[in-house]
Amino acid sequence: MTEIIIKNGHVFDAVTGQKGDVADVCMKDGKFVDKVSSSATVIDATGKTVMAGALDVHTHVAGPKVNLGRWFRPEDKFRLGERCSAKIDPKTKIEGGFSIPTVYKTGYEYARMGFGFLMEAAMPPLYSRHVHEEIRDTPIVDEAAMPVFGNNWFMFEYLKNGEIDNAAAYVAWMLRQTKGYGIKCVNPGGSEAWAWGLNCMTINDQVPYFDITPKEIIAGLITTNEELHLPHSVHLHSNNLGNPGNYTTTLDSLKIAEDFKPNTNLGRKTVLHHTHLQFHSYGGTGWGDFESKSKEVMDYVNKTEQISIDTGCVTLDETTTMTADGPFEYHLGALNHLKWGNVDVELETSSGVVPYIYGKNVKVCDIQWAIGLEIALFSKDPMRTMITTDHPNAGPFTRYPRIYAWLMDKQYRDDLLNSFKYATKVIDATYLAEIDREISLYELSQMTRAGPAQVLGLSGSMGGLASGMKANLAVYNINPDNMPKGLDLENAFAKSAYFFKDGVKVVENGVVVDADPVVKKTYWVDAKVPENKQVLHDINEKFLKYYSVNLGNYEVIDHYAPHQEIIEV
Amino acid sequence: MTKTIKNVICTFCGTLCDDLEVDVSDDGKRIEQVRNACAIGAEKYLHVGNPGRVVLPRMRQADGTYKDISYEEAIDFTAKTLLKAKKPLFYGWSSTNCEAIAAGNTLAEKTGGVIDNCATVCHGSSLLAIQDTGVPSCTLGEVKNRADRVIFWGCNPAHAHPRHMSRYSIFPRGFFSAKGQKGRKIICVDCRETDTAKVADVFVRIKQSYDYEVFDALRTVLRGEEIPDEVGGVPAEKIKEVIELLKSGRFVTLFFGMGLTHTLGRNHNIDNGINFIRDLNDYTKAVLIAMRGHYNVTGAGQVLGWQYGFPFACDLSRLTMARHNPGETTSVDLLVRHEVDACVVIASDLAAHFPFEATRVMSTIPTITIDPHISMSTELSDLHIPVAIVGVEVGGCCYRMDNVPIETRKCVDAPEGVLEDEELFKRISARVDEILAENGVSTAAEYLAKIEQET
Numbered sequence A: 001m002t003e004i005i006i007k008n009g010h011v012f013d014a015v016t017g018q019k020g021d022v023a024d025v026c027m028k029d030g031k032f033v034d035k036v037s038s039s040a041t042v043i044d045a046t047g048k049t050v051m052a053g054a055l056d057v058h059t060h061v062a063g064p065k066v067n068l069g070r071w072f073r074p075e076d077k078f079r080l081g082e083r084c085s086a087k088i089d090p091k092t093k094i095e096g097g098f099s100i101p102t103v104y105k106t107g108y109e110y111a112r113m114g115f116g117f118l119m120e121a122a123m124p125p126l127y128s129r130h131v132h133e134e135i136r137d138t139p140i141v142d143e144a145a146m147p148v149f150g151n152n153w154f155m156f157e158y159l160k161n162g163e164i165d166n167a168a169a170y171v172a173w174m175l176r177q178t179k180g181y182g183i184k185c186v187n188p189g190g191s192e193a194w195a196w197g198l199n200c201m202t203i204n205d206q207v208p209y210f211d212i213t214p215k216e217i218i219a220g221l222i223t224t225n226e227e228l229h230l231p232h233s234v235h236l237h238s239n240n241l242g243n244p245g246n247y248t249t250t251l252d253s254l255k256i257a258e259d260f261k262p263n264t265n266l267g268r269k270t271v272l273h274h275t276h277l278q279f280h281s282y283g284g285t286g287w288g289d290f291e292s293k294s295k296e297v298m299d300y301v302n303k304t305e306q307i308s309i310d311t312g313c314v315t316l317d318e319t320t321t322m323t324a325d326g327p328f329e330y331h332l333g334a335l336n337h338l339k340w341g342n343v344d345v346e347l348e349t350s351s352g353v354v355p356y357i358y359g360k361n362v363k364v365c366d367i368q369w370a371i372g373l374e375i376a377l378f379s380k381d382p383m384r385t386m387i388t389t390d391h392p393n394a395g396p397f398t399r400y401p402r403i404y405a406w407l408m409d410k411q412y413r414d415d416l417l418n419s420f421k422y423a424t425k426v427i428d429a430t431y432l433a434e435i436d437r438e439i440s441l442y443e444l445s446q447m448t449r450a451g452p453a454q455v456l457g458l459s460g461s462m463g464g465l466a467s468g469m470k471a472n473l474a475v476y477n478i479n480p481d482n483m484p485k486g487l488d489l490e491n492a493f494a495k496s497a498y499f500f501k502d503g504v505k506v507v508e509n510g511v512v513v514d515a516d517p518v519v520k521k522t523y524w525v526d527a528k529v530p531e532n533k534q535v536l537h538d539i540n541e542k543f544l545k546y547y548s549v550n551l552g553n554y555e556v557i558d559h560y561a562p563h564q565e566i567i568e569v
Numbered sequence B: 001m002t003k004t005i006k007n008v009i010c011t012f013c014g015t016l017c018d019d020l021e022v023d024v025s026d027d028g029k030r031i032e033q034v035r036n037a038c039a040i041g042a043e044k045y046l047h048v049g050n051p052g053r054v055v056l057p058r059m060r061q062a063d064g065t066y067k068d069i070s071y072e073e074a075i076d077f078t079a080k081t082l083l084k085a086k087k088p089l090f091y092g093w094s095s096t097n098c099e100a101i102a103a104g105n106t107l108a109e110k111t112g113g114v115i116d117n118c119a120t121v122c123h124g125s126s127l128l129a130i131q132d133t134g135v136p137s138c139t140l141g142e143v144k145n146r147a148d149r150v151i152f153w154g155c156n157p158a159h160a161h162p163r164h165m166s167r168y169s170i171f172p173r174g175f176f177s178a179k180g181q182k183g184r185k186i187i188c189v190d191c192r193e194t195d196t197a198k199v200a201d202v203f204v205r206i207k208q209s210y211d212y213e214v215f216d217a218l219r220t221v222l223r224g225e226e227i228p229d230e231v232g233g234v235p236a237e238k239i240k241e242v243i244e245l246l247k248s249g250r251f252v253t254l255f256f257g258m259g260l261t262h263t264l265g266r267n268h269n270i271d272n273g274i275n276f277i278r279d280l281n282d283y284t285k286a287v288l289i290a291m292r293g294h295y296n297v298t299g300a301g302q303v304l305g306w307q308y309g310f311p312f313a314c315d316l317s318r319l320t321m322a323r324h325n326p327g328e329t330t331s332v333d334l335l336v337r338h339e340v341d342a343c344v345v346i347a348s349d350l351a352a353h354f355p356f357e358a359t360r361v362m363s364t365i366p367t368i369t370i371d372p373h374i375s376m377s378t379e380l381s382d383l384h385i386p387v388a389i390v391g392v393e394v395g396g397c398c399y400r401m402d403n404v405p406i407e408t409r410k411c412v413d414a415p416e417g418v419l420e421d422e423e424l425f426k427r428i429s430a431r432v433d434e435i436l437a438e439n440g441v442s443t444a445a446e447y448l449a450k451i452e453q454e455t
Helices: A064-072 A103-113 A125-137 A153-160 A164-178 A190-194 A214-227 A247-259 A294-303 A326-336 A363-378 A397-408 A410-419 A423-429 A441-455 A486-494 A533-545 B039-049 B071-084 B098-111 B124-133 B140-146 B164-169 B211-222 B236-247 B267-280 B297-308 B331-336 B356-364 B421-438 B444-454
Strands: A003-013 A018-028 A031-033 A041-044 A049-052 A054-059 A115-123 A142-147 A184-186 A234-237 A272-274 A307-310 A318-323 A340-345 A349-357 A473-476 A498-501 A504-508 A522-526 A564-568 B002-008 B020-025 B031-035 B058-060 B066-068 B088-092 B114-117 B134-138 B149-153 B185-190 B202-205 B251-256 B285-290 B342-346 B367-370 B383-385 B396-399 B405-408
Touching: A003 A441, A003 A473, A018 A441, A049 A441, A054 A441, A064 A125, A064 A318, A064 A340, A064 A349, A064 B124, A064 B134, A064 B297, A103 A115, A103 A125, A103 A397, A103 A486, A103 A498, A103 A504, A103 B297, A115 A125, A115 A184, A125 A142, A125 A164, A125 A340, A125 A522, A125 B297, A125 B396, A125 B405, A142 A164, A153 A164, A153 A214, A153 A533, A164 A214, A164 A522, A164 A533, A184 A214, A190 A326, A190 A349, A214 A234, A214 A247, A247 A272, A247 A294, A294 A363, A318 A326, A326 A340, A326 A349, A340 B140, A349 B134, A363 A397, A363 A410, A363 A423, A397 A410, A397 A441, A397 A486, A410 A423, A410 A486, B020 B039, B031 B039, B058 B071, B071 B098, B071 B342, B071 B367, B071 B383, B071 B421, B071 B444, B088 B098, B088 B331, B098 B114, B098 B297, B098 B396, B098 B421, B114 B297, B114 B331, B124 B134, B124 B267, B134 B140, B134 B267, B140 B164, B140 B251, B140 B285, B149 B236, B164 B251, B185 B236, B202 B236, B211 B236, B211 B267, B251 B267, B267 B285, B297 B396, B331 B356, B421 B444
Parallel strands: A003 A041, A003 A049, A054 A115, A115 A142, A142 A522, A184 A234, A234 A272, A272 A307, A340 B134, A522 A564, B088 B114, B088 B342, B134 B285, B149 B185, B149 B251, B185 B202, B251 B285, B342 B367, B367 B383
Antiparallel strands: A003 A018, A018 A031, A049 A473, A318 A349, A340 A349, A473 A498, A498 A504, B002 B020, B020 B031, B058 B066, B058 B383, B396 B405
């Protein structure tokens, strides 16, 4: 029986409504409790900030495309001054990589920043075993992964014919087979079109051969999601990513959610999560008149309660883009002429990997940087707005502290904005210079803790400090009465003073002290549906005729996820 | 009565066929029959019951003979050998499962070793090209369902991957390829008329080691420029014919093998091949897939990738960082330069495939070979530790040539007392920890320093 009490910290927690009140937080046997006995270990947090463990709602940290990135970018391990291949703490393994860190570095770095849960954002079902192997080997943090459904042949057929029961039975089967968490939809229809070298640029383009449109796919997936009462909403990466003027496609995609209502008892209030919105909020007709449309998009998001978003903030680093949006990566490769990786997956999806350098003195990159911050700053509901970098697409997750500092300190971001070579042009094309807002610690706790937990349907156990919740807790060297600024603030978030995972002290003063006692868990969703003979027949037939593996060898068996947390709905 | 196990995964080549049916005897000890496998795959299962299986570790004696010892002794010897070495080499990994590879890599990190897999003498040059230019690829099911133009370049699946053509590349009928072979045009590029060339619609016979030039000519024609009358032994008309054929296709796939990776130019050949495929994407859809040899050489690279960030040739000997510098940290180079002072050969046969000089050096340093069978490597080793056969006697994850992971199946029990690779590595790791603790040190470097001080 381990008991710990964190004394006299400034507590920020949206679940218990504490906005910096000086209070004690108690943990016992991996859970938060109201009080502990006098023999509890005392941690003094006087003059420090205390928050629940953070959750990342969208990150690419495990799986085939991540590992392809590691394979084909040895240079990512050789960056000077970024600790890219090193044994950093005495009790950890060798950590490697900057934009695509190894599994060890991923687990340790997230823990150092105070994160307890990650959502791997795109799992090609055929490769789910690979995703789970990496998740199993990632230390400390709990993880889940979302299989992609937006270009799946089964779903195309069921949704085209309006067979929602069949679609639901198929999704439930697939979540069980892959130990998946929810419905991810990447470039609906476009990734299938990419198998023929084509794409779907608007929500009304026809998918070649399958005679369905992205609009029908998105609406169908939302209907299926709510029919199954899944904990998370549909997680959408909409069409036309990364192109000037794409904000109209984004608004069209978001509007599909208007007709739906959440149908779950796990606390989620949204039906659609639009991810990395930064990449989808572009105006202009080309790179010359490229401009921010974050205000237009966020105005719509703010007034539509069924939608949650994450930002996808550009961090102005050299990074590695990777997405199940195969055609986008092809075009990006043609744009920057760096190496292009592509993997099309039979019946299911496509994907691509391309290194990308967000140059500080490239106007377009600077505008992207501004848009990412604007999205967070325009948000009127922090519970529906999450901060991400779409790791590693807009920047590595290790830059979260820097983004927090930019959002919380106007001077810090303005200094950078004004230092750009084309500062005037960037200011003209964006809203950032006009925005005075600084995100507060309480809002940050909503955006990184309570918000993502609610959107993922995990608010019963994570994202807060209420009694009975998982004892994931971070203490930062931030005194709200004497707020650090700029770089100091950034460093405070990068190296938490303490991080407890399930009530076990994992990090102290930014050093991983002992990862071994922590049990990392794999979350997945078991959705109950009536037996559906039609779907089982279709599955049998497609495996017999079109898959390259047998049905009997498709399931991810238990030993890939030794510690499972199964959410039954 | 026999019982039939279905959906068995054939752990021979990178095709990783998963539709075998294996009949085993009632007591689960003997394999009676194998269906659906190719001749090599069937033998992999049927030979297991042959007499003469090694069931105990064998230690070489001063007179060159071998003496059976217990697993405990073998584990102790291995742990001590690794700790005493400044830079042990861990080579192989391609014929075992990912669980064992992960456990073995952990042991290598503990003892400051260099981890390298068979790619180093196989598709390592492909990996170097991928590091230079990327890789547009797809799964084999995509080829089956869509491909209407298939190129085999420097590979001969008819012999090396016997069921590749029937399962994925030439004959199968898929969703958009209902006509099977009739709907596909097969192009074979080789310097010999192989059995694969015999089933091709177009056979392009090139002069040996002129692959780079021929790729260049193809790319030049694709861009509408003129080429000489003959390139690498191929008439210009033939090259133009190939380009027209490819451009008229909807889905082009290039399979390539050792004929490209180990002829003159090596990684530059692949580099040019990848860029040819990239260029083709301006006209139609095109992808390429490497014909990986061993059934889990891909997995060895995958595990190393997610643990340390590199696909092969990963040097952990500094104990504080992982290095990857092909030419320096690759096995053959390390051996011929005498840079490693102990060697562990796992699930592969170093002596049968490395250049003579590398093999000779290996035979002069303490070497432990972990393999179910007697091989050339085991006969040059100080210690041979037998293990259970993955895919026959133990399951575990393996990666197909297109990086698709498949869980292999256990069919029969291993001979009594024979350990699995994963368990063996975990026990060696545990013994290493014990020895470090006994000596009051926490790392291999401290242990070495202490030993040196004492002597």
